[in-house]
Amino acid sequence: MTIQRPKGTQDLLPGPISKWHHLEQIIRSVCREYGYEEIRTPIFEATELFQRGVGETTDIVNKEMYTFLDKADRSLTLRPEGTASVCRAYVEDKLYAQALPVKLYYIGPMFRYEKPQSGRYRQFHQFGVEVLGADKPVVDAEVISLVWDIYRRLGLKDLEVHVNSVGCPTCRAEHRRQLRDFLAPRLGELCRDCQERYDRNPLRILDCKNPGCQEVSRGAPTTADTLCGDCREHFEEVQEFLTAAGVIYRLDPRLVRGLDYYRRTAFEVMVEEIGAQSAICGGGRYDGLVEEIGGPPTPAIGFAMGLERVLAALELQRVLPESEHGPFAVLVALGKEAEKQGFALLSSLRQAGVPSGMDFLGRGLKAQLKQADRQGARLALILGDEELKWKVVILRDLTLGEQTEVPWPDILATVKGKYEEEKK
RNA sequence: GUGGAUGUGGUGAAGCGGUUAACACACCGGAUUGUGGCUCCGGCAUUCGAGGGUUCAAUCCCCUUCAUCCACCCCA
Numbered sequence: 001m002t003i004q005r006p007k008g009t010q011d012l013l014p015g016p017i018s019k020w021h022h023l024e025q026i027i028r029s030v031c032r033e034y035g036y037e038e039i040r041t042p043i044f045e046a047t048e049l050f051q052r053g054v055g056e057t058t059d060i061v062n063k064e065m066y067t068f069l070d071k072a073d074r075s076l077t078l079r080p081e082g083t084a085s086v087c088r089a090y091v092e093d094k095l096y097a098q099a100l101p102v103k104l105y106y107i108g109p110m111f112r113y114e115k116p117q118s119g120r121y122r123q124f125h126q127f128g129v130e131v132l133g134a135d136k137p138v139v140d141a142e143v144i145s146l147v148w149d150i151y152r153r154l155g156l157k158d159l160e161v162h163v164n165s166v167g168c169p170t171c172r173a174e175h176r177r178q179l180r181d182f183l184a185p186r187l188g189e190l191c192r193d194c195q196e197r198y199d200r201n202p203l204r205i206l207d208c209k210n211p212g213c214q215e216v217s218r219g220a221p222t223t224a225d226t227l228c229g230d231c232r233e234h235f236e237e238v239q240e241f242l243t244a245a246g247v248i249y250r251l252d253p254r255l256v257r258g259l260d261y262y263r264r265t266a267f268e269v270m271v272e273e274i275g276a277q278s279a280i281c282g283g284g285r286y287d288g289l290v291e292e293i294g295g296p297p298t299p300a301i302g303f304a305m306g307l308e309r310v311l312a313a314l315e316l317q318r319v320l321p322e323s324e325h326g327p328f329a330v331l332v333a334l335g336k337e338a339e340k341q342g343f344a345l346l347s348s349l350r351q352a353g354v355p356s357g358m359d360f361l362g363r364g365l366k367a368q369l370k371q372a373d374r375q376g377a378r379l380a381l382i383l384g385d386e387e388l389k390w391k392v393v394i395l396r397d398l399t400l401g402e403q404t405e406v407p408w409p410d411i412l413a414t415v416k417g418k419y420e421e422e423k424k
Numbered sequence: 425g426u427g428g429a430u431g432u433g434g435u436g437a438a439g440c441g442g443u444u445a446a447c448a449c450a451c452c453g454g455a456u457u458g459u460g461g462c463u464c465c466g467g468c469a470u471u472c473g474a475g476g477g478u479u480c481a482a483u484c485c486c487c488u489u490c491a492u493c494c495a496c497c498c499c500a
Binding site: 004007058059060063064081110112114115116117118119120121124125126127128193257259275276277279280281282303304305306307308309310332334364365366367368369370371372373374380382384385386394396398399401403 | 458
């Protein structure tokens with residue numbers, strides 16, 4: 001067997017890659033409109049960053065990291081997510097010295113050692129945003145609104161934006177107490193995982209998918225029920241701002257995000273039809289993280305969007321534009337001299353912005369035309385001995401099947417004119 | 425990590441124990457040595473993911489292994 005790509009990775013080939021360009025282009029322009037600037041951090045980091053930043057109790061850290069030792073025995077890890085790196089850069093590059101808040105975005109590959117399935121890869125791509133240094137509810141709403149706008153611009157339908165507040169450490173402690181009290185009498189009815197969660201992190205029982213556990217936890221106190229005054233007020237204001245921005249959202253008291261660092265606002269965007277992995281975006285507030293990794297106390301909020309999943313949804317909903325590719329005009333040169341003259345013509349076409357090409361394999365007239373047709377070219381510019389003699393080029397329209405002779409001085413303008421007409 | 429499905433040419437696929445492995449598309453060549461798309465003709469898998477076993481005989485049965493897909497867990 002020949003060498004194949006590592007499990008859970010993919011080759012993005014020339015045709016389909018235009019979808020990525022489309023997606024990235026919309027992301028970048030919406031970010032520009034919202035005043036977010038791009039940051040690029042390394043694709044690998046000290047392992048400790050993720051252990052501390054993502055959380056020792058998470059699946060990501062416990063079983064999904066690509067960790068290796070380098071030649072000096074440093075433990076490094078391919079980044080499984082973007083937030084920890086951005087916070088590290090915020091601290092290390094002293095971005096807090098700038099006017100706050102700092103509004104950043106990133107796009108790039110992430111790596112998790114998981115078993116691949118539909119919508120899940122070992123190397124996948126995320127777009128994410130982080131706002132550091134602001135704790136006001138408007139910020140939360142702005143970030144969610146940015147996500148909303150990107151999806152709207154892309155033409156995605158049937159989205160569900162779920163919003164919740166998981167509170168601050170104080171209300172979480174209170175919630176935990178109430179939740180345990182509520183569940184205690186029926187502890188025996190929970191699944192094995194949830195029985196463990198009862199001790200470690202009862203919050204997670206709320207989003208267990210096991211029907212039995214859902215039955216038991218029905219009516220349980222939610223995080224939103226036990227918010228302290230400040231958190232409650234924060235959450236209410238977030239909702240008011242979301243409504244003001246025209247974001248259609250749903251309160252989801254069972255929404256609990258997986259990573260350890262979340263505080264207060266948590267949100268997720270789902271699309272049903274892409275398979276079991278229906279979350280295309282998840283995020284929330286993480287006011288303690290920057291301090292956790294050695295920076296100044298800094299409120300922060302962000303999200304990550306899974307680009308493969310967004311593309312899958314775009315594809316299923318057929319809202320991707322047709323890709324532009326292939327030459328508009330193809331030079332069909334017959335003979336050495338024609339090739340030289342033609343190459344000069346090609347060069348001027350390209351400088352004029354007309355995508356154009358020629359044959360490189362010494363094919364005959366017929367084969368060259370066939371090739372031009374296959375590449376989807378609109379025009380063939382035929383140049384042979386006859387045409388050299390009379391200083392003309394045969395300009396053949398491959399879709400109409402009509403052709404005319406055009407004198408050399410007029411060719412560039414004619415072809416360019418047709419190209420611009422077609423582009424309209 | 426656990427479970428299920430699948431692996432036949434570039435692609436989609438038939439065959440399911442027995443002499444030459446259907447068919448379609450794609451591709452290459454020709455009909456038409458200066459005109460593509462349509463049509464017609466011809467070519468295109470010593471081989472059925474890999475390794476082992478059963479058998480007189482295996483793409484078809486058994487074992488092992490690898491890969492892909494899907495689901496669980498969890499997440500984007």
